[in-house]
Amino acid sequence: MAAASLVTSVVPESSWVASLPIASDLRATLPGRMTGLTLMVAGLGLMVWAWLSVGREVLAGVRHRLVPLAAWWSAPLLLMPPLFSRDAWSYAAQGALVAKGYDPYSVGPGVLSGHVTEAVDPMWMSTPAPYGPLPLAYGGLAARLTLDPYVLMLAHRALAVLGILLIAWAVPRLATACRVDPTVATWLVVANPVLITHGLGAAHNDVLMLGLACSAFALALTGHWGTAAVLAGAAAAVKAPGGLVVIAIAAVMSPLAGRARLRLASLAISGSVAVLTLVTIGELVGVGSGWLSALDVPGLVRSPLSIANLIGLGASGVLAWLGEDGAAQQALQIVRLLGILTALGLIAVLGLLSSIHNAARAVGIALLAVVLLGPTAHDWYFLWGVPFLAVARPGRKLTTALIGVSIILTVAAPLNSSLRGAVIPILMTTSLVLVVVGTLLGRLRTMQPQPQPKVVATAG
Template identity: 80%
Template sequence: MVRGVVGAFVVAAASLVTSVVPASSWVASLPIASDLRHSLPGRMIGLAFMVFGLGLLGWAWLSVGRDVLAGVQHRLLPLVAAWCAPLLFTPPLFSRDAWSYAAQGALVSHGLDPYALGPGALSGRVIEAVDPMWMNTPAPYGPLPLAYGGLAAQVTLDPYLLMLAHRALALLGIVLIAWAIPKLAVACRVDPTIATWLVVANPMLITHGLGAAHNDVLMLGLACSAFAIALTGQWGTAAVIAGTAAAVKAPGGLVVIAIAAVMSPLAGRALRLASLAIAGVVSVLTLVTIGELTGVGSGWLGALDVPGLVRSPFSIANLLGMGTSGVLEWLGADTAAQEALQVIRLLGILTALTLIAVLGLRSHIHQAARAVGVALLAVILLGPTAHDWYFLWCLPFLAVARPGRRLTTAVVGVSLILTIAAPLNSSLRGAVIPILVTTALVLVVAGALLGHLRTLLPAPQAATGGREPRIVGTRLVSSIRERRNGEIRSATSTSRS
């Protein structure tokens, strides 16, 4: 508890120096922070403390995980609340997207179309901290957060207060995830305490989700809630919530794969296709209805390619496309080089859609969580772009998909790396010295934390028959061994009788 809270407070203090804030905000005029912000040594001090605080938070999470996996009972939700509290009122961490949310909401409140105009159509303090890269691009988000932002902008045009309003949506998303994860874990025969630790207490969710105020967290909370409600037999309500998740960001609608699996458990492909069609139609109708009722419309579908302006290294399609373009440029085929990236991105999208279709038709109820997790992971890795916080999309579904030792270790490792490396974001573009220094700090801290992964989970034992133990119900391989020994003793006693 204490180590995580101290880490969160250090991160909050460092954000006053490292985060981009509007020039008119109270943060910009803080005596010490403003002096540090406007000098290279000061910014480096802020980045060093940021990485240190993230390391403390990750260390605390690993320590709790070691206890939880060993069978120690922890009250995880109060722990998560304590870790989240210091980040509630800080500037956005690692990303300037929350300032874009504020400006897009102001567009809606002024009666302007956020799917045709960018924040640059406005003037004043509401656009002071918007990333210049997104100043003239339309919003790629669904109607729900834009309508909400429009309502908030009718109350105030202070960008900091508008950012806090969007952070409240992220907090709501975390609450929904915390409500849904134990229910999904029990239904999927996974220890709910372990699943809660792996997802809700995850420092990546706390920092990237709440700290950066990304609306992806609300999308994820609604998607998890839709799956949990579908498991109670209310698939119609679940499909409506799935459409609401898609009204935040389109990938949230992929939870209909799990809803269809619940509607027709262990059924043939024909019935599964019918279930997908019904759940999909209900979700799409919900999405369209939300767009019409809010007055925002569905123009965001034409702006879904806006995030693709960022050539992210997390996307396999991007890496292959940029590599192919570089080779073609070296060979002198400039025209082909320009088209190669778009062609490979298109192939990546088609591959992802094909995989999603296969998962939707072949996944029965016991594989529903894994199917959604894999589908979202395919969208991330094969889509036109991917940011580090996008990996939150698949986290809850993979965590309840009966993960073995290797998958759990991979999830923990990726979460730690993406948390510690978060300061290496777009706000450091072109700043060579901060990038090099921060990279060195990240490597040191991440390396120290990853060294603990070997002792986090028990290694496979002979009692498991050479198979990896599942983190389900029983928490230790030794408990499996004791149970089997008890069965053997019972059988021996019976035979003697």
């Protein structure tokens, strides 16, 4: 995968990758790019196969040292170009905006000149940043030291590493508190190939958001509600959905379900602390709360992973076929609005009615509702709910679903926007993905817990 990224990833023309002798030759031709894509899909398949092999032993009671194992799997990607997405180059450019004194919530990277915008997706060149103040402030500090886009990308990957470390710290503690085998939960989350490839490999800031949210829940379970609420605000300061962990914090503060008045008070207290933290971070770093007006920017991508998008696009197509062009243009926006309102209603119910015993599941469902019913969804958004569902006493069906979705989203990762309009690579990569996914899903059917004596396995 690391070797293939030198061919398949979009990189700045000024970077060392663009001038590598063999890689640059492969990138210049269609057969060369297809060689890189084939190698990438093969590498993804091998990673998932290894993950499933370890998982079969974990489910059978073998106590693997999973954090060192995940670290070994991740190490080759640390210095490589970002996988499957150009978002990390946007992070670098948005940090440069802050360093240059621009308001990243008013202008896009297109106002900049120089190498820092070379690999930014043209779709996002004129759009404001949809992220919270925390990664922008960090990016601004890094950009004051250098404007080399590759170095800035690596700086943002360091945030992803921090997020994974926080997840690795929190998940076993959450699992133990929720009476779930921490080894199984760690395998499902920390060693998950989606986290390694999309989270670390693509350097998405969603990982930091998730690490802060998981840590907030873990601290709340130890009685540190105030600190937990502050961390929830910090998670929201990365990306807004991270603040939904206040549902779990409130459940810990008033553990019994059915006492709406106490739960409402708990939600108000923890939510107020989180919002105050979010506002304070925005003011301290000098970007304020202007990011709230840019939250609709990701909605420019009409992702088929969003149920609201699927229904809206279908309704628009039918109305356009019937000749109702005006209604067709409005249909998608109306359906998206209904999806958001439905998600908010579900979140309100979960916040008021969940107890401490199902708080983890409530947060996981709330985050998945935002993904599936929101205006857009990317494959790495699936990560949002995984840690919370993995520690929520998942039965066989939910565990199988988490594994199956992880397989599909990992192997299908190359079918992203970087192949936009490239018909032959899309068709050939799709064929490869279908073959590999079909083979790996066949292995999934055999993954059932087997009673075996517990032994200790090494990371190697």
